[in-house]
Amino acid sequence: MTTSDAYVIVGASLAGARAAGALREEGFTGPLVLLGTENELPYERPPLSKDYLMGKAELETAHVHPREWYAEHDVDLRLGVTVAALDPDAREVSLDDGTRVGYARLLLTTGSSPRRLPIPGADLDGVHYLRTVTDSNAIRAVIDRANRIAVIGAGWIGLEVTAAARIAGVEVTVLEMADLPLLRVLGREVAQVFADLHAEHDVDLRFGVAITEITGSDGKADGVRLADGTHVEADAVVVGVGITPNVELASAAGLRVENGIVTDAGLRTSAPDVYAAGDVANAFHPLVGRHIRVEHWANARHQPVAAAKSMLGQDVAYDRVPYFYTDQYDLGMEYSGYVEPGGYHEVVFRGDVPGREFIAFWLDAEGRVLAGMNVNIWDVNEQIAALVRSGTPVDKAALADPSVPLDSLAS
Numbered sequence: 001m002t003t004s005d006a007y008v009i010v011g012a013s014l015a016g017a018r019a020a021g022a023l024r025e026e027g028f029t030g031p032l033v034l035l036g037t038e039n040e041l042p043y044e045r046p047p048l049s050k051d052y053l054m055g056k057a058e059l060e061t062a063h064v065h066p067r068e069w070y071a072e073h074d075v076d077l078r079l080g081v082t083v084a085a086l087d088p089d090a091r092e093v094s095l096d097d098g099t100r101v102g103y104a105r106l107l108l109t110t111g112s113s114p115r116r117l118p119i120p121g122a123d124l125d126g127v128h129y130l131r132t133v134t135d136s137n138a139i140r141a142v143i144d145r146a147n148r149i150a151v152i153g154a155g156w157i158g159l160e161v162t163a164a165a166r167i168a169g170v171e172v173t174v175l176e177m178a179d180l181p182l183l184r185v186l187g188r189e190v191a192q193v194f195a196d197l198h199a200e201h202d203v204d205l206r207f208g209v210a211i212t213e214i215t216g217s218d219g220k221a222d223g224v225r226l227a228d229g230t231h232v233e234a235d236a237v238v239v240g241v242g243i244t245p246n247v248e249l250a251s252a253a254g255l256r257v258e259n260g261i262v263t264d265a266g267l268r269t270s271a272p273d274v275y276a277a278g279d280v281a282n283a284f285h286p287l288v289g290r291h292i293r294v295e296h297w298a299n300a301r302h303q304p305v306a307a308a309k310s311m312l313g314q315d316v317a318y319d320r321v322p323y324f325y326t327d328q329y330d331l332g333m334e335y336s337g338y339v340e341p342g343g344y345h346e347v348v349f350r351g352d353v354p355g356r357e358f359i360a361f362w363l364d365a366e367g368r369v370l371a372g373m374n375v376n377i378w379d380v381n382e383q384i385a386a387l388v389r390s391g392t393p394v395d396k397a398a399l400a401d402p403s404v405p406l407d408s409l410a411s
């Protein structure tokens with residue numbers, strides 16, 4: 001067994017870089033190693049399907065810390081290295097080049113990867129997934145030269161790429177197996193808002209479709225075949241059908257893994273001195289009352305701070321109200337709360353839904369606010385989070401009435 005006083009972080013993206021920052025801010029002065037597969041400085045991914053994809057922002061603006069920050073804070077940042085194995089008994093990780101790194105405490109922020117389509121043609125050139133800056137560059141090149149693309153999956157990534165492509169004048173066909181976009185996440189009432197938004201931007205939306213094949217010629221994708229025999233022609237295909245957490249390392253090391261690496265509210269895994277945070281963590285959430293895995297930016301930003309404190313022996317329970325956002329065309333929204341697919345009783349709207357300036361609230365059968373989504377209305381998400389956190393039934397008429405201040409409703 002090696003003895004090391006190093007704190008080691010595996011996964012050098014938003015969660016990993018935030019944890020490194022928090023460890024230093026919280027006063028950790030020992031050796032700190034941040035290991036990551038990608039060659040890029042740790043960066044935030046949301047711009048990859050928005051401003052960066054549209055050529056409106058430079059990658060530097062997405063870096064979690066500037067290049068010099070790592071040396072200034074004595075963080076041993078090693079990029080382009082993959083951790084191949086974790087040995088919790090020996091308290092060390094092995095890199096793909098054979099190097100071993102011992103740890104006193106280890107944080108796993110290995111994130112997630114796009115789910116691959118298990119159909120013929122999925123490996124053709126011109127079939128794109130979006131997770132990394134390299135992927136975003138490739139899709140940007142497609143948008144620059146394609147006349148039409150097909151987007152498989154009407155989730156957040158698919159819809160954001162669709163918006164970017166439409167803004168650039170590219171024709172887009174969206175292929176989705178459900179009846180509406182984002183149906184599982186938002187439910188029918190609010191999913192319709194996104195269907196209408198994209199229909200208004202002349203997106204060819206096809207719902208309730210099954211895909212059998214990506215077709216190609218000379219090794220390059222040229223369309224998508226549907227189960228009813230229809231062929232949708234496309235110069236390229238973008239696939240956004242969800243992600244899976246990168247748990248291989250943890251599984252092989254015998255850590256408890258179920259829909260991500262299972263942790264308690266203090267982000268401790270089942271192995272001593274091993275923690276997890278960000279997309280990969282299925283953490284117990286005291287407010288929700290069970291384990292949840294949140295695949296969003298705000299979680300990857302804040303949860304590692306709690307993990308860092310926990311690693312330093314502080315008594316923390318990460319219980320922030322989950323939050324995410326999207327920007328598509330001129331629609332910007334923020335969502336605060338947590339609702340299981342279909343796990344709500346009704347939706348109450350406040351404001352102008354057709355004009356896309358409103359707040360939607362998801363309520364349970366007792367009238368408690370489970371989540372709220374502000375669309376093109378700003379500086380209200382803390383009030384919405386307070387309503388979610390209060391856990392008490394609200395007056396629905398008052399909730400729907402924009403003249404009633406939101407902060408008068410949380411008790």
Ligand SMILES: Cc1cc2nc3c(=O)[nH]c(=O)nc-3n(C[C@H](O)[C@H](O)[C@H](O)COP(=O)(O)OP(=O)(O)OC[C@H]3O[C@@H](n4cnc5c(N)ncnc54)[C@H](O)[C@@H]3O)c2cc1C
Nearest residue numbers: 011013015037045046083111112278279295296297300324
């Ligand atoms: C295009 C795009 C747009 C998004 N837009 C939004 C948005 O608008 N709003 C929102 O709320 N969320 C958004 N998200 C989600 C958000 O970006 C993620 O929740 C966030 O990136 C998770 O951060 P993470 O650090 O936990 O994991 P990741 O970002 O997945 O990073 C994990 C890192 O670990 C590395 N790694 C994995 N295994 C190993 C290993 N064995 N050894 C070394 N390194 C390893 C990976 O290479 C990767 O760099 C978006 C995501 C994408 C891809």
